[in-house]
Amino acid sequence: MALTDEAIEQIKQMILGGELRPGDRLPREAELSAALGLSRNSLREAVRALALINVLDVRQGDGTYVSSLEPGVMLDAVTFVVDVQRDDSLLEFLEVRRLLEPAATSMATTRMDDAEITALADLLDELGPDPTVEDLVANDQEFHRRIALGSGNSVLASLIESFSGPLHRARVWRGLTQESATTRTLDEHRAIQQAMATRRHDVARAWAEVHVAGVEQWLRSVSADHGGAGPLPPD
Structure with a gap:
């Protein structure tokens, strides 16, 4: 040694x-x-x-x-690792996110109180009928951040948060290039919130998986169109 x-x-x-x-x-x-x-x-x-x-x-x-030695502090190193990944590596992180976020959503459905779940609907209402892409993405990140924290598992919440920043650019680019991205995102967020409000953790989990899988599927299709090269523009 x-x-x-x-x-x-x-x-x-x-x-x-x-x-x-x-x-x-x-x-x-x-x-x-x-x-x-x-x-x-x-x-x-x-x-x-x-x-x-x-x-x-x-x-x-x-x-x-x-x-x-708290999880959020310790897992900052994970954020650094994700930050320096190439665009084509984002798919692997999206796969991990697809495993983690539905689980967090299911847990949050049983652990968040009624006021916290109602506040998720209020958060979505803040966007208005015609949000900008940046406002939509900021709202999206906050929506998922609250649910991750609502899981009551600080390690899980910190892992999900570590993926949030690096995936920001993919979310913005999707919003700019995919015509239905805004409507689809809001509809899926509403479905997640409504399932949580009625305490149907299995339904909330399913909608969360559909939601994350949609971003992953879009990135895979765009990557394929670019011959496997990273599809995202530079910051």
């Missing part, structure tokens, strides 16, 4: 064993390297690596702390 990897593993074990807890400040570099039996260079590289994935929080002039 490389010395840096060994340092990472030892710090991880300190966290798992309760020696370091969320919010704790790490011992000074000289003290910690001596305690772990590692060079300061190896320890420094390990701290950098763990800071990149938000396990540690390096505060200049203050010290290094264990992060909150």
Whole structure:
């Protein structure tokens, strides 16, 4: 095992064993390297690596702390990975989204209270009869964000949120190029909300899958038209 990897593993074990807890400040570099039996260079590289994935929080002039270790913080690294994917890789992320969002919708149907579900209908009403594509996409993202949070599972909600930004461009491009995209999106959102309002979690789940699958199907068809190349324009 490389010395840096060994340092990472030892710090991880300190966290798992309760020696370091969320919010704790790490011992000074000289003290910690001596305690772990590692060079300061190896320890420094390990701290950098763990800071990149938000396990540690390096505060200049203050010290290094264990992060909150909450799912939303830890999964920021997933967002970075998704952000740098090519357009043709978006299809794989859409496949994952098609697995996750229906499950979150089913869970949210049983866990959100009546006021929260009614607020979803109010959110859709805010768009008016002729929304712009940007307004539609922003509303779409907020609609799905609320449902993901409503699932009551912070890990699931964070995973879904990590896909939201990178898929934004695909949603905008679909709205600009597919004539029925606006009407279809709103109709499907209404169907999801109405199924949730009547607590039919299986129906809400089915509509959520249809909704996400529609975006995936559109992107596949556009990609095929472009010979498999990424179909989306640059930002």
